[in-house]
Amino acid sequence: MVSTVRSKLRIRAGCAVLALLCPLLAAAQATPAARLRDVRDLARFVPDQALVHLRALEPEVARTPALRAEFLELYGTAERRAGNLQHALALADELIEYGRRAHDDAALAKGLVARANTQYLLEQLAASHTTSFEAVRIARNAGDPATFVQAAIAAGQSYQEEGNYPAALAQFQAAVDTARRLGDATPSLASALDALAMLYLNMGELDRGWEAQNEGLAVARRIASPGYVAVALGGVYALASEQKSYAKARAALVEELALERGMGARQMAVTTLVNLSDCLLREGRYADAQTYATQALRAAQEVNSNNDIATARVNLGQALLGQGRVAEGTTQFELGLATYEKQGDKPELQSVLLEYGHALERAGDYKAAIDAYNRERAISREIFDEQRQKALLELQHRYDAEKKQRQIEALRQENRATRAELDNRRLQQRIWWLLAVTFALAAAVVGLLYRKVRRANTALEEKNVQLRQQSALDPLTLLYNRRHFQEFMASETPLDEERRAAPADSAGGLFLLDVDHFKHINDAHGHAAGDAVLRAVAQRLRTALRETDMIVRWGGEEFLAFLPAVAPGGLDEVAQRILTAIGAVPVPRRDTTVPVTVSVGFAPFPLAPAGEPLTWEQVVNLADMALYMAKSHGRNRAYGVHGFPRYVDGTLDTIAQDLERAWREGQVELTIVQPDTQGGTGSARARTTGAA
Numbered sequence: 001m002v003s004t005v006r007s008k009l010r011i012r013a014g015c016a017v018l019a020l021l022c023p024l025l026a027a028a029q030a031t032p033a034a035r036l037r038d039v040r041d042l043a044r045f046v047p048d049q050a051l052v053h054l055r056a057l058e059p060e061v062a063r064t065p066a067l068r069a070e071f072l073e074l075y076g077t078a079e080r081r082a083g084n085l086q087h088a089l090a091l092a093d094e095l096i097e098y099g100r101r102a103h104d105d106a107a108l109a110k111g112l113v114a115r116a117n118t119q120y121l122l123e124q125l126a127a128s129h130t131t132s133f134e135a136v137r138i139a140r141n142a143g144d145p146a147t148f149v150q151a152a153i154a155a156g157q158s159y160q161e162e163g164n165y166p167a168a169l170a171q172f173q174a175a176v177d178t179a180r181r182l183g184d185a186t187p188s189l190a191s192a193l194d195a196l197a198m199l200y201l202n203m204g205e206l207d208r209g210w211e212a213q214n215e216g217l218a219v220a221r222r223i224a225s226p227g228y229v230a231v232a233l234g235g236v237y238a239l240a241s242e243q244k245s246y247a248k249a250r251a252a253l254v255e256e257l258a259l260e261r262g263m264g265a266r267q268m269a270v271t272t273l274v275n276l277s278d279c280l281l282r283e284g285r286y287a288d289a290q291t292y293a294t295q296a297l298r299a300a301q302e303v304n305s306n307n308d309i310a311t312a313r314v315n316l317g318q319a320l321l322g323q324g325r326v327a328e329g330t331t332q333f334e335l336g337l338a339t340y341e342k343q344g345d346k347p348e349l350q351s352v353l354l355e356y357g358h359a360l361e362r363a364g365d366y367k368a369a370i371d372a373y374n375r376e377r378a379i380s381r382e383i384f385d386e387q388r389q390k391a392l393l394e395l396q397h398r399y400d401a402e403k404k405q406r407q408i409e410a411l412r413q414e415n416r417a418t419r420a421e422l423d424n425r426r427l428q429q430r431i432w433w434l435l436a437v438t439f440a441l442a443a444a445v446v447g448l449l450y451r452k453v454r455r456a457n458t459a460l461e462e463k464n465v466q467l468r469q470q471s472a473l474d475p476l477t478l479l480y481n482r483r484h485f486q487e488f489m490a491s492e493t494p495l496d497e498e499r500r501a502a503p504a505d506s507a508g509g510l511f512l513l514d515v516d517h518f519k520h521i522n523d524a525h526g527h528a529a530g531d532a533v534l535r536a537v538a539q540r541l542r543t544a545l546r547e548t549d550m551i552v553r554w555g556g557e558e559f560l561a562f563l564p565a566v567a568p569g570g571l572d573e574v575a576q577r578i579l580t581a582i583g584a585v586p587v588p589r590r591d592t593t594v595p596v597t598v599s600v601g602f603a604p605f606p607l608a609p610a611g612e613p614l615t616w617e618q619v620v621n622l623a624d625m626a627l628y629m630a631k632s633h634g635r636n637r638a639y640g641v642h643g644f645p646r647y648v649d650g651t652l653d654t655i656a657q658d659l660e661r662a663w664r665e666g667q668v669e670l671t672i673v674q675p676d677t678q679g680g681t682g683s684a685r686a687r688t689t690g691a692a
Contacts, residue, residue, distance in 0.1 A: 032060045036070055043074045045227035045265045047081035054078060069098055069107040076114045080121065081267070083304065089118045106147045109139035113154045129158035136171065149175045149188040153195045165203055172196040185222040190232065193219060197235050201242060204526040209239050230259045230268060237275055244524075246283045253279060270299045270308045277315040286322035293319055310339030314352055321359040329359070330368065350379045354519050366632045373628060384482070384555040413452060474553035476531060477538035485552045485560065489616050509571045510616065511561040511578065511602040512623040513537075516635040518557040521594055529589045530557075533596050536587040544581035545574075559598075560620070562605075572673050575600055575638035579675035583636055600638035600673075601627030609647040618652065625659035626670070632660075638673040645669055 030038075035057060042050035054075050061071040076091035092114035099108025112135035119128035132154040139151035156171030172195050179189035193216030200209035213235045220228035233256035240249035253276045260269040273296035280289035293316035300308035317333030320326075333356050340349040357372035472484040480488075515521075515537060522530040534557060541551050545561060552560040566574060578600060586593035601623040606613050614622075626639040633639075644655070646667050655662040662668045 032057060032064055032067055036061075036067060036074065039078075040074055043078040044081060045230075045260075045268065046263060047078040048266075049264065050074070050078040051082060069095060069102075069104065069110070072098065073107075073110050073114065076118075080114070080118050083267075085118055085122055089115065089122070092118055105138050105142035106144040109135050109142050109144075109147050109151050112138065113150050116154050116158070125161060129162065132158040145178050145182055146188050149179045149182075149192055152178070153191060156195060156199070160199055160202065165199065168199055169196075169203075172199055185219060187223065187225070187228060190216050190219045190223065190225070190228045194231055194235055198238065201239055204528055206239060206243060213239055226259045226263050227265065227268075230256045230265070230272075233259075234272070234275070237279070241279060241282070244282075246279055250276065250279050266299065266303050267305065270296060270303055270305055270312075273299055274308055274311050274315060277312070277319065281315060281318055281322070284322070286319045290316060290319035290323070306339055310336040312336075313339075314355070318355060318359045321363045324363060326360075326363050326365055329363070330365075333359075346379050346383050350376055350383065351519075353379065358519075361632070370628050370632060373631070377624075380556045380558075477535055477553050479538050479541075479551050479553045479559070481553055482555060482560075485550065485562070488550065507566060507568070507571075508605045509563045509566050509574065509602055510605045510619050510623050511563070511575065511600055511638075512554065512620065512627045513541075513559040513561070513578065513582075513598045513600050514627055514631065515557040516597045516599055516631075521596075525589060525592075525594055529594055532589055533587050533594055537582055537596065537598065540581045541578065544577050571602060571604060571640055571642075572671050575602055575640060575673040576676055579636065579638060579673065583675050597636035597675075599627055599630035599635045601625065601630060601640070602638060603641040607641075609644040609652070614652070618656070621656050622659070625656060629660055629663075629670075636675060638671075640671040640673065641668060642671060643669040 035053070039050050039053050039057070042053070054071070057071070058075075061067050072091055072095040076088050076095065079085075079091060080088035092111050095111030095114060096108060097111075099105065099111055112131050116128045116131035116135060119125075119131060132151070136148070136151040136155040139148040142148065152171045152175035156168045156175065159165075159168035159171060172192065175192040176189070176196055179186060179192045182188055193212050197209045197213035197216060200206070200212060213232065217229070217232040217236065220232045233252045236252040237249045237256070240246070240252065253272055257269060257272045257276070260266075260272060273292055277289045277293035277296055280286075280292060293312050297309060297312035297316060300312050313332045313336035317329045317331070317336060320329030320332060322329075337349070337352060337356070340352055353372050353376035357369045357376060360366075360369035360372055472480060474481045515533065518530065518533070521533055534553075537559065538551070538553070541559065541561060545551060545563070548564065550562040550564075552562070554560040561578070563574065579598065583595075583597040586595045588594075603619050603623045603626065605616060605619045607619050607622075608614065622641045626641055629639045630637050641659075644667060651667070655667060659668065663670050
């Protein structure tokens, strides 16, 4: 389980950095300004110690208005880093109000950055992004380079979270360029380089990521900052882990943990312990991973970090499952999952459920693995539906804006026509001999308006066609999407016409496909390679099937194929053709290739046990369960439902809930199809009514 240090505890440049953690504070006779500078060294990395000194300083600062802005910034940073988010938000608002009242744009920008950071930790992402963009706009004209670096990093991270990498890159590069002008050994430069390296990591440009990260680590070491060295080492871990250089990643984490423990940065140490357990899990060292995950859980409970507690439990559960301790591992995994479900972070929960299913599958608990996959599939569908709804809303907004613009233009044309008509009347009254010219001018205006209306109507029709096409197609694979398929199945006319054109003894079929080990492909080769694999699978399906067959991007790495008419007994041949077409040749990717196989579940359609036809949704559900059987029995194969020899009315729900059990009891007739690796006619098929 990858630690969430760079997602849930995103590091912003909202405060200055630690120069040296000791000595802690100057002598008691030091001025309040000097003591504030000492506290600045603690606020980010040891917030609990900083809060003690800040609260003691508050009465003196109250008597020194010039120190108020700096005090509010440091106090808010320490409260935020300590997890006291509501108080941190109130302090940020107080700093914003101070900046506005004093016409101090630097203080105002710092307050907005602090508010954006706190809103992020409160999971108010939209509000956090809006605040970040306002902060960088104000900081650009504040005349304080260090403040601009803070704001540019915050805005860049907001763009990155929205998936707008070009805009994020522009902000981070501006932050780095500005920080370089402050010197080659400053906290601002270390923060900007760290943020830039993490963006390159997310973009898959690892060479550039290493270049920025190595420079950032060198800067942190030059300014002798244990805190910033620890942050930079965390970046080294992230990049090395992405490249599967686990020994290098582990060495960085061990050094990072020693620094954090040495300076008393308990929250940072918790995250590093979680990362260490994750790194050892990737290496398959389950006993060592259990040791660090246990330490991480205990440390997270001490600092009351719910997110780290959940992550540590998931890692601990995975380590126990890897050692065959299924009951203990399942208990820890479920406790961690409960926190993710409560937070509602669907992508993170989906990723954890996939890892849960893989761990249970490796441990041999296939039924529990299927349950985990079912839970992940349900979340995947929810995310897919949300993304589709968002895309449709964006299209509708664009259409509405264009429609409004057309209406405005039409009103302008109408106003021009009205003015022309009034002018014509005045000309008729004043100069009678220009009557003919006036009529000609009016005709010309009417003709112009008529042509413009025709052009506007044509453009509107083209936009409507584009909107219909975009709402029916998946943008990545250019296959039909789920919504289009549902509408197609709800309309019986196209389906009836297809069946009337087919031979009398033919039948249809529904095939559900899932790319094997797709998460591993993304982890090993990057998300761009995953997208290339999905496009290749779509193209190979088009080649393997007929033009009259409907191919659908069902969601994530899952596809559905609907064949309205297939020759009698031909479903097995179609399944084998699909397996062979997709798995025969690896997908080329830059200077390497990616092996790709799929698991398939299929069933005839229509399907009518005991003479009562099933709905297409019921048949898809049966194919889905058959697909999971293919997954759990080795992948790169197809399981097909062909009938119900001992069907009793009302047993379909029971069969659908546990298809494998029903098959073993002889209630279901299945075929098992494997890819044709010899180029023959497909001798690897077997039809059975019970397990061998």
